[in-house]
Amino acid sequence: MSENTRAGSGVTGGGHVSEEDLVLFLYGEAPEARAIDAHLDACAACHGVCDEIRATLAAVTAVDADETPVRSAAYGAQVWARIEPRLSRGRFEWLRAPWAPRFALAAVLVLMLLAAFLAGRFSRTEIEVPAGPISQEARDRILLLAMDGHLERAQAMLAEIANLNGLGQQTQADGPFSGVDISSDRDRAAELVSAGRIYRRTASLAGETGLELLLDELERILTDITHAPDEITRDELHAIQKRIADRGILLKIRAMGSQVRQREKERRETGRTFL
Amino acid sequence: MGRMGGDEAGYVARARGGDAEAFRVLVEEHSARLFRLAYRIAGNEQDAEDIVQETFIKAHRNLARYDDRAAFGAWLSRIASNQALDVIRSRRRGPERLEPNDPDAPDPVDMLSETGAGPERQLLSVEVNRRVKNALSRLTPNERAAFVLRHHEEHSVAEIGAMLRLSENATKQAIFRAVRKMREALRPLAAQSRPGRTVRES
Numbered sequence: 001m002s003e004n005t006r007a008g009s010g011v012t013g014g015g016h017v018s019e020e021d022l023v024l025f026l027y028g029e030a031p032e033a034r035a036i037d038a039h040l041d042a043c044a045a046c047h048g049v050c051d052e053i054r055a056t057l058a059a060v061t062a063v064d065a066d067e068t069p070v071r072s073a074a075y076g077a078q079v080w081a082r083i084e085p086r087l088s089r090g091r092f093e094w095l096r097a098p099w100a101p102r103f104a105l106a107a108v109l110v111l112m113l114l115a116a117f118l119a120g121r122f123s124r125t126e127i128e129v130p131a132g133p134i135s136q137e138a139r140d141r142i143l144l145l146a147m148d149g150h151l152e153r154a155q156a157m158l159a160e161i162a163n164l165n166g167l168g169q170q171t172q173a174d175g176p177f178s179g180v181d182i183s184s185d186r187d188r189a190a191e192l193v194s195a196g197r198i199y200r201r202t203a204s205l206a207g208e209t210g211l212e213l214l215l216d217e218l219e220r221i222l223t224d225i226t227h228a229p230d231e232i233t234r235d236e237l238h239a240i241q242k243r244i245a246d247r248g249i250l251l252k253i254r255a256m257g258s259q260v261r262q263r264e265k266e267r268r269e270t271g272r273t274f275l
Numbered sequence: 276m277g278r279m280g281g282d283e284a285g286y287v288a289r290a291r292g293g294d295a296e297a298f299r300v301l302v303e304e305h306s307a308r309l310f311r312l313a314y315r316i317a318g319n320e321q322d323a324e325d326i327v328q329e330t331f332i333k334a335h336r337n338l339a340r341y342d343d344r345a346a347f348g349a350w351l352s353r354i355a356s357n358q359a360l361d362v363i364r365s366r367r368r369g370p371e372r373l374e375p376n377d378p379d380a381p382d383p384v385d386m387l388s389e390t391g392a393g394p395e396r397q398l399l400s401v402e403v404n405r406r407v408k409n410a411l412s413r414l415t416p417n418e419r420a421a422f423v424l425r426h427h428e429e430h431s432v433a434e435i436g437a438m439l440r441l442s443e444n445a446t447k448q449a450i451f452r453a454v455r456k457m458r459e460a461l462r463p464l465a466a467q468s469r470p471g472r473t474v475r476e477s
Contacts, residue, residue, distance in 0.1 A: 076303030
């Protein structure tokens with residue numbers, strides 16, 4: 001009951017029930033419900049306000065019934081299918097993935113690169129780095145190694161989506177198009193976006209402008225995929241495929257990957273170590 | 276609670292013990308309800324889908340912290356509500372404004388009172404729908420969540436306060452403000468459909 005309500009009656013000092021108490025009354029939570037009910041029978045003003053609030057709440061209920069989508073009985077199973085892989089993935093389960101060793105190496109190398117960058121930036125003033133700053137050449141090689149795996153994974157995923165239509169996918173001629181499940185691609189795209197942001201920043205720090213631009217372009221396409229629903233229509237699939245094709249992103253990734261591997265190979269052949 | 280045969284507590288206990296199958300049953304049981312809750316707070320399907328999934332992932336992660344004196348469904352609602360609040364806060368966009376009314380357009384309420392006929396009723400329905408949606412979009416995240424939990428989910432003020440980590444008074448005020456905003460938006464329309472209640476002559 002609001003503070004301006006007369007104690008024990010549900011009625012304000014001015015002789016009316018407050019709007020707040022009427023709301024609580026309509027929701028069955030007014031402590032003095034009987035007193036309010038009796039007052040409403042006698043007071044046309046409060047009765048009118050109460051009816052207006054009641055009508056407002058009824059309108060909200062009616063709109064909600066029209067607007068809120070209904071999920072079928074199968075929805076729970078769909079939710080389970082989407083979350084189950086994430087639940088079974090324990091804290092260190094990802095280490096069992098086939099790409100994990102390379103990814104872990106890449107992550108470590110990127111961290112080393114960042115540490116080295118910071119060491120190089122601050123070592124002349126305050127920070128002492130026991131191993132000493134690494135050379136520009138070593139930084140480049142770390143970046144190249146990390147990038148190789150990332151580009152390979154991105155290329156594989158985009159190639160899979162680009163080829164979805166031609167490999168046994170249902171066509172309109174076969175019957176109604178039932179959609180394509182890209183939920184697993186979406187999850188992979190999300191992982192690539194996260195990793196790619198680190199690589200892009202690193203490429204920027206290393207002055208690798210071409211690589212940075214490619215990663216930026218790649219991130220935009222991958223981000224679009226992360227926003228897609230689990231199942232997309234033929235048109236939505238075509239839109240994604242068109243975007244991949246129009247930008248020639250697969251070709252660019254292949255070219256950059258090849259360039260990265262060649263540079264890494266040349267550096268390896270010089271026999272120089274990282275640090 | 277059909278699939279669980281009234282033994283939700285048993286399924287929760289098994290899920291806490293690492294039984295994935297038991298957790299699956301709980302997910303299947305509560306998903307549709309949580310989707311409605313998430314949709315009502317977040318206001319769109321995609322966010323609602325994400326909220327439902329994140330709710331179960333968080334619940335799974337925190338099963339050990341679930342206090343079984345509270346209903347499991349209410350615990351899930353609490354997680355989902357806060358998840359939805361995070362989503363709408365993170366949008367960081369200003370409230371949508373009610374479009375200004377065209378001064379030359381006939382008031383739908385007047386049209387209803389003049390004719391009371393089918394098309395006009397449909398127009399009124401559209402107008403009510405538009406105003407409710409606009410009013411909902413003008414609510415703050417706390418007002419929206421508190422109102423949804425009170426009006427649609429029928430939780431008590433005390434329960435909502437616990438769910439949203441608000442004092443009881445703050446919860447009441449959030450609900451009152453929400454109702455007032457909607458009442459103001461709908462006043463011209465709602466006044467036309469007041470249910471009859473006999474007022475004693477004094």
